[in-house]
Amino acid sequence: MKRIFATLIAFVIALPAWAAIEIKEVTSPGGITAWLVEDHSIPFTALELRFRGGTSLDDPDKRGAVYLMSGLIEEGAGDMDARTYARELEALAASFQYDASDDSVSISAQFLTENRDEVIDLLRTTIHEPRFDEDAVERVKAQILSGLRSDQTDPNDIAGRNFARMAYGDHPYGSEGKGSIESVGALTRDDVVAAYDSVFAKDRLYVGAVGDITAEELGALLDTLLADLPETGKPIPERAEVNIPGGVSVVEFDTPQSVALFGHAGIDRDDPDFFAAFILNHILGGGGFESRLMQEVREKRGLTYGIATYLVPKDLASVYLGSVSSSNDRIAEAVEVIRAEWARAATEGVTQKELDDAKTYLTGAYPLRFDGNGRIAGIMVGMQMENLPIDYIATRNDKVNAVTLEEVNRVASELLNPEGLHFTIVGKPEGLDG
Amino acid sequence: MVRALALSAALLAASPLIAKEGHEAVTTFTLDNGMDVVVIEDNRAPVVQHMVWYRVGSADEPAGTSGIAHFLEHLMFKGTDTLAPGEFSGTVAANGGNDNAFTSYDYTAYFQRVAADRLELMMQMEADRMRNLSLTEEDITTERGVILEERNQRTDNNPRALFGEQMSAAQYLNHGYAVPIIGWRHEMETLGMEDVLSFYQNNYAPNNAILVVTGDVKPNDVKALAEQYYGVIPANPDVSRRDRAQEPPQTAARRLTYKDPRVAQPYVQRSYLAPERDPGAQETAAALYLLSELLGGGTTSYLNEKLQFEQQKVVYAGAFYRGVSLDDTTFDLLVVPAQGVSLQEAEDAMDQAVADFIAEGVNQDDLDRIKMQLRAAQIYARDNVDGIGNRYGRALTSGLTVEDVQAWPDILQAVTGDEIIAAAREVLQLETSVTGWLMKDDEVTQ
Structure with missing residues (x-):
């Protein structure tokens, strides 16, 4: 050749x-x-x-x-x-x-x-x-x-x-x-x-x-x-505004377990506070069995099989989302616990130990995701779309470790909005009116 | 374009271009107490997956305690004599790792993915909970709420899952595969401490377990650690034998309809009782696997050619065969009718197409393409060493040996079209079958 x-x-x-x-x-x-x-x-x-x-x-x-x-x-x-x-x-x-x-x-x-x-x-x-x-x-x-x-x-x-x-x-x-x-x-x-x-x-x-x-x-x-593709495609749409009011909306559906999606506006991937928010989310609801919501809703009360929260930074808007499902007669209690945890994190923040544990996990688990050619190719494309530098992988754990308790707790008070949290519930929830 | 591709396809079929080195870097040995060990080395990333598979699953449960195998799996994350509830997963997380577990009909497995230098800690903790589980009544009550919500989420909120439960219950007249892995709700509600502890003591022992370690490890190092942590646990001579009730001859075709207002897309499913992969005798299973690929494996499969493209009676057709199973398994067909096509028409078209397939015999080009893809799949599989570990774990808890796992690719390649047709004639018998219709309500003629 x-x-x-x-x-x-x-x-x-x-x-x-x-x-x-x-x-x-x-x-x-x-x-x-x-x-x-x-x-x-x-x-x-x-x-x-x-x-x-x-x-x-x-x-x-x-x-x-x-x-x-x-x-x-x-x-x-x-x-x-x-x-x-x-x-x-x-x-x-x-x-x-x-x-x-x-x-x-x-x-x-x-x-x-x-x-x-x-x-x-x-x-x-x-x-x-x-x-x-x-x-x-x-x-x-x-x-x-x-x-x-x-x-x-x-x-x-x-x-x-x-x-x-x-x-x-x-x-x-x-x-x-x-x-x-x-x-x-x-x-x-x-x-x-x-x-x-x-x-x-x-x-x-x-x-x-x-x-x-x-x-x-x-x-x-x-x-x-x-090489023969056209130079330009259709213009990307304008950014979206996230305008969801706090509260509960119920979609009546005849099924034994209510499914709830909850959330409010989130944080952009290129926001300087993104890493602090990322760690906060891990502690509150993103971190599997160790998260506060998993402990409170599942481990202590047995109200659900799974609860998780996610930062969803899309190109044109960002939301902070969570999901949970509980039987129709128990979903109201789950909602109450989630609201209380949202408020507790917003006002009291997290502890130094929670922050340290989250950093240990997040930095230790990072290499586990590079496990296969297809996975790595996907990660590299994601990095490019987010405008991250090619040396990002080498510096990412340093960025996680650099976040302080004060930053996480400031971001918690700014990002988490217990009154603004909206729950969309599908099922026949008892004790909740949309 | 087409000519060039057709030429290359012909070349590929004719010459063994695909590397023959399909075998993974697998080392196996058995500890003195009877615990089997499988090590699969992959040094591309400094990560290890540590798994313990128990030769016990939901089909081994005592009558009346359905769901106990899975309930115990959940409770294994509570405490031991030396670990507080939740401390197991907490320690894995504090070491930057992930852990979880899963239960099936024939096995229960626990795993952690973590940096390779943390393997010893994982073994220490997993060996600990093999013998030293410690539970309170409160653990039982709370976690029973969790598994009931899991049943809600997986099954009761999903009409397709409820339909699948009814299909299995009708398929098996005597075997534990008739009972859902998660359990029947009325029995789950009564599961208590005694059920849990007796199931634990009767089944969790090194001589009933398989250790599977994959990733950046040296087999000799794994052996030394395994002897140190698992090797010191005495074998349990009274461990439950898997002498399960087996199926009698099945002599009557069964039919069922499951109606649920939540069904938006009706479909027809047919399951046939089928032999599983047996140690040293996997040929029929290999033929059945290829039959499932030829009939319903993808866009070019026979059912999709006939029913989706030519007759346009379905939007989707599929065939499935789950060969790794301790006892008799099923061969399944599924057709989703197109708008305006009744379930009866879809079922009739499916039956006619299967009959035509058997009468016409296997198209050699189709079979060659599938075999080519299977050879390539062996190469792609090496990119996912954890997947290879899972394959061994499933096989060894389902009665197969390491040799069977390694012989399987060559057995598949040796299957002929005539053998596939013979297997189809043998297995696709209405007398051993269940035909199910999933519907919203009584069908309206459209």
């Missing part, structure tokens, strides 16, 4: 001693940038491609178009119809997975070294020449509609939809990215093509690769696969 331009390797950053992972920034001859971890111990590569925008790019009257499009990408390309395409992919023993979330559309590919070129040819055809045949559009629409019908009677889905509508209103975040039965039913092939044009472009592309591939090989692969 002759090369005219050398692939550029701008940075080589080693992780701390505990993980012998080296991230290189690779720029292809055609100008596409990727983060790469070379690991030749297993003869395959995981490649993660992510396009910022996601289902939020849908026009309001075309809700579900991006999601439908991402489901149709693998339903035929070039001169292959859906079934021929599926056979080709199976014969190569590669896997391409497509995912559409609020903020991105991703393609997660995994392929053997021995037939890499053929796989990349097929993936190139997939990305550049999807067919969106009418019969495939109708078939995949029917599958999505079947799923949406099931979601309509799933208490978790009902709670998620209601909370999102109240929190985000008319913003795309306020409705289901999969669309509604009405909106998906009305989508046409033209809508799918428009969604395709809005998503795939170089101005929003992030790439991570891990495995049995060199920087030079990756550079050539990137150009084959992606």
Whole structure:
């Protein structure tokens, strides 16, 4: 293979001693940038491609178009119809997975070294020449509609939809990215093509690769696969405002266990206080069995099988969310305990011991997540989308350790708003009125 | 494009390009007290997973105490003579690790993922709770509330799970697989201290356990630590034998309908009683696994070709076979009808398609593609050493040996189309089957 331009390797950053992972920034001859971890111990590569925008790019009257499009990408390309395409992919023993979330559309590919070129040819055809045949559009629409019908009677889905509508209103975040039965039913092939044009472009592309591939090989692969994409896609929507009032709303649903989603506005990933909030959340409800809420609601009172809270910093808005489920006659007590813990943390903060324990856990557990080529590729793409520096992994634990008790407790008083906490409850809760 | 790909596919089928080194770096040995040990080395990251698998699951429970195996699993996180309630998980977390446990029909397993240099502490604590569990009545009461809420969450709030319970209960006439792992609610509500302790004492012992360690370890180091912490625990000669009640010949097809207003998408499921993977005799199971892939494994599978693409009667079709099982397992078919297609039409179309598949015989190209994917899967699997550890743990608690696990890939590759059809004829018998309809209410003609 002759090369005219050398692939550029701008940075080589080693992780701390505990993980012998080296991230290189690779720029292809055609100008596409990727983060790469070379690991030749297993003869395959995981490649993660992510396009910022996601289902939020849908026009309001075309809700579900991006999601439908991402489901149709693998339903035929070039001169292959859906079934021929599926056979080709199976014969190569590669896997391409497509995912559409609020903020991105991703393609997660995994392929053997021995037939890499053929796989990349097929993936190139997939990305550049999807067919969106009418019969495939109708078939995949029917599958999505079947799923949406099931979601309509799933208490978790009902709670998620209601909370999102109240929190985000008319913003795309306020409705289901999969669309509604009405909106998906009305989508046409033209809508799918428009969604395709809005998503795939170089101005929003992030790439991570891990495995049995060199920087030079990756550079050539990137150009084959992606250099011919258009420069720009559809503009990203405006930020959303989180406007959910405190209180309880009940969606009556005949089921033995009430499902509750609770939360209020959150904190952005690039906020200087994010690490303090991250540690606070670990102590309050994010840290599995050790968290205050797990101890109070499950371990001491047996009110639930699981309770957890999450910081959800999305591209266009941030919320602080939690979920719990308890039988209809006990959910009111769970809500009361959660409110009390929210208030206690807001006013009293956390203790030095809780902070120290959280730091020990969070810094010790960090390396555990780098456990597999696909996982690492996904993490590297996430880092790029969050604008983190390539040496972030090496400095992340220092950032956790640098947070002081005063910072955590200040952030607790600012972030946690017991009166502003909204509970969306699906079920037949006793003693709670929406 | 298509030509080039077809050519490469042909080449791949013809030549053994896929590396043959599928075998993982596995070391096995047995401690003097009978505890089996499996070590799988992977030095890519300085992380270790430490697991103890007990050869006891929900299908080993005494009658009337359904859910006790899983309840005990929860209570194992309470205290021991030297650890306070919650201190086990607290110590794992304080060392930057994660821990949890799971229960199935045939096994109960406990695990921690942690930095490799903390392995000794994990072993010390896990060995401790193998013999020294200490519970209060309050632990029992509170945790019983938790498992009842778990049943609510997993089963009672989910009509598909409730339907699955009824399917299993109808499938097994005499075996413990008829009873849900989580337990029947009315029995869970009565589980008490005596039930827990007798189940613990009868089943938790080194000679009924398998230690599985995966990650950045040296087998010799693991052996020394295992001897130090587990090796000193005496074997229990009275440990429960797994002489479970077995199924009589099944001679009558069963049908059921489960109606629930929460059902939005009705479907048809059919299960057939099927042989599991047996030690030294995995050939029929291998044929059944390939049959499930050919019939309902993906977009190109026979049922999807016929029912989804050609007849457009279903939005989804699938076939499943769970080969790793101590006793007789099931082979399952599932079809989700398209809008306007009745459950009866979907079931008839499914039956006709299966009959046609058997009559036509296996398409060799289809079989070759699946075998190619299985060879590749062995390479991909090496990226997840914990997954390999789980595979050994499941197999060894389900009556298989290390040799069986290692022979399985080659046995799969050797299966012929004729053997698959023979297995289909043998197993897909209505007399041993249950056909279930999951419905919202009485079906309305559309």
